[in-house]
Structures are given as C-alpha cells and as structure tokens.
Amino acid sequence: MPTAYIITVGNELLIGRVVNTNAAWLASKLTYLGYSVRRIVVVPDVEEDIVEAFREAMAKADVVISTGGLGPTPDDITNLAFCKALGAEPVVNEEALKMVREKYASRGYPMTEERVKMAMMPPGAVPLPNPVGTAPGILYETGGKIVVLLPGVPREMEAIFEGYVEPLLKSRGPPAHFSERVVTVRGVPEADVAPIIREVMRQNPRVYVKSHPKGLEVDAPLLQIHIYASAPTPQEAEGAVDAALKKLVELIKSKFSNAAIY
C-alpha cells in the first residue's frame, strides 16, 4: 500500500489557536484514495523546520501533501523552503504569475513583490489553479513521488485538492479501496473487549479493529468500535469489514449477554 505524509505549516497550529481540520480532511481523502497516511507533522513558519519536514517526508512517503505558507505575507515561506529542501533555486513560474496577476488585475490591484512571491516555485513544478483565493497550489513530481503544496485556508485547500489533486491521484493511484464500519457497544469494559478484538483481527488479517472509549470504563462502559480495511476492490474491502463485524458482534454477544450492541 503506498504511503502518504501530511505536513501542515503554521504557528497558529502550534500555539493551539487553530485546530488542524485540514490534516483530518486530507487524511480522510488520502485514505479513501487508497493511501496509508503514515504521519502528520505540524511545523512552525520557520524555514529550517519546513525544509526538514519535506526532506523527511520525501524520503519516507510516496505522496507528500503540505498545507499553509503559500500566501503573500512575510511568513508565507513554504514554497521557498520546499525549493531549499530540493536544493533548487526558486524561479517565477510564468503560468503561476499569470494566474496571480489576473486575480488582482480584475479588481485593479497592481502586482507587488509580495504577489510575485506567490508564483515562485522550483523549476519543473506545475502550478495548480486556485478557484477560491489567489495563491496557486504547487505540484512537483520526482522519482515516482508526488509532492503537492496547498494553501492553508481550508476552502482554498479543499478546492484545489478536489479539482486537481484527487483526479491525479485517482489516475495514478493504487487500486485500493477503503471501507469502514462503526458499531457501538454498551455495558462491556474496553479491557474485556480487547481479547475479542485481538481474535477478530487474527481471523481477519486484512481488517483493523479499534475500540474508542466514550463512556466510563468501569461505571458505565460505552465503546465505539471502528472496523476498517483496504482491498483491491470495493467488494473485497466491504466483504472484509462485514465479515469482521459479524464475528465481533457474535463473540461479544456470546461472552457478554448483557451487552447492548447497535
């Protein structure tokens, strides 16, 4: 299964001012596209940290997606730091410059140094049109790896991903399909469900089963059990999670007659 890394750039995430919904959104998208997201990393608006994050991600993952740091302000430096991670000199991409210029020109704003910066990327990169904001996304491919830099504003990030990145990954991506089920179990402590989960996973090696406690383990146990699998076809993925779900419910019922399962 091909792997993905997500890099989210921004001090606002590291001071806890913003919850990282971008990472969750991208992680879900990549998972359903058949990628195993191995790591999400949040780094500050500091060149050295961004460079290091890209280098590590590109060494370890097949697909790398970053968010944040493509805008016009002084601390938007992800495009420049990415060039540094590649050991490349940033160049003004003419196609990107045209995209940026047209956005501002439509309202009579002139081009400035800050606006030109949004068109800078490594040689060979492809700008991805931003239908919502001004900063284009950046697509860069090297040695079979795909790297995509997206803006941090959620609407812009989502629009570029859905418009350009998702179709690309679908056309290149693995023949993998993701399927999941959730079942709620009331009345059995998580610690007592643990051996059952282990048994279900032993019998269904393709399936991952994980319990999430939502109640009080001892006094009022309530678990959400999450079952998921990836397989080459949707049918196989769904068949695998359904078989595991059936076994799980069967085992819980046989051992804990008082359990409520829904």
Added chain:
Amino acid sequence: MPTAYIITVGNELLIGRVVNTNAAWLASKLTYLGYSVRRIVVVPDVEEDIVEAFREAMAKADVVISTGGLGPTPDDITNLAFCKALGAEPVVNEEALKMVREKYASRGYPMTEERVKMAMMPPGAVPLPNPVGTAPGILYETGGKIVVLLPGVPREMEAIFEGYVEPLLKSRGPPAHFSERVVTVRGVPEADVAPIIREVMRQNPRVYVKSHPKGLEVDAPLLQIHIYASAPTPQEAEGAVDAALKKLVELIKSKFSNAAIY
C-alpha cells in the same frame, strides 16, 4: 524559551476519522505556560513509529507530551514503545497497579493481562492518577527533560494535565508569559498588509504578527490579524502586544483610509 513537542498516537487521526483536538488543547496550554511548541507529530499505533517519535522529540525538546495508546486494547502500546525508546525494560509499577486494580475492583471486575498492561512503564517513572478513566498517565524525567504520557480520551487527558502536569510545569517552568490580541481588518488585501506587518515586527522584535485570510483576497478581503508575544512578566507581554497592535492599526489607517478595523 524552552521548547515542547507533542506526539499524538492513533490510527483514527491518520485516517481522518478524528480531528486532533487534543493537540490544539495541549498546544494552547503549553504556550500559555511559556513553552514554544516546535512540533506536533501524529503517528500510527505502530511500535517503530512511536519509538522514533519519542527519540526525536526527546533529542530536540525540553518537554514532550504524548496522548493516546495507554489503554487496555492490543493496539495501546505507547507505554511499551516509550520504554523501548529509552532502551528500558517495562516494569509493572506497583503504585499504578494499585490505581488500576482499585478502579476495577470497585465494580467487581477482576484483574486481567490487559489491565495489568496499563500499569507498565519504565523503571523510575511516576504514575499520574486518572480521575476520569482507568489508565494512569506516566511522568518520566531524565537529564532535565520532562516526558509525560497521557491517555487519548480528551476528558481523561485534560483532567490529568490540569491536575498534575500543569502544576508541575508551573513550578519548574520558565518565567514566561504569553499574551495575544486579534484584530479584524476588512477591505485590504492580505498582500498589501504584508509590508505593514513586516514593519510592525521589525519595530517590535519580541512580537509575532500573522494575518489569516477569512474572506476573498481580491473581491472581499477580510483578515484576522493575530498578534502575540512571550515575555518574562505578564506586563511585558501585554505591553508588547498592545504596542504592536497600536502601530499596526495606525499604519493600516494611514495607508488604507477605506479599511474597517475592529
């Protein structure tokens, strides 16, 4: 300024099923306690990844906080992976075992292998009572560094942090105070505010200023500008952000008479 790393463990974060609110909550707490959070890392429930994350974090940060993987299920392995990262054999901590046993005994549940696992930690670690759930937190200090392992259930994580970790960090921590202000600016594109922000930061080197676009850059620009600083006393931190805010508003008003600032 001392640094912190946050490690959040859990496949549910990497498949995008759960938004990482724990990381944002901890990041905010650590920031207000005077720490510079340098990285947030999300890793799967895989020993090798957790070991690597702890090793890297302990090499780079003064304080390391992890969430997740302390419970009774087979994929709760953060305590064991942490031991491996230290090169230590996990031992059953008697004090932790007593905490776990008492929780279950109160409802007549016996101890099982899965429950004993929740009391395993490296030699020399201190268990932190969990007032909400069953798995104790783990405090480990080495070479001036503080490492804390917390459960992934938000209510449990928050209760242990506020009950034990926050007081500890306050007593040991830096004499640093964090202060922030937010101002909203309507009618000026972010790219035109950029040089003003650069000037404000140049004049106020202790202060960080960052703009977050909330509207449409070209057609209906709306910015939230976030100003923050850390300083040895609350007065200095507040004085610094207030001075920067005043300068920022003054410069925007003088350059963009149509801007609405509130």
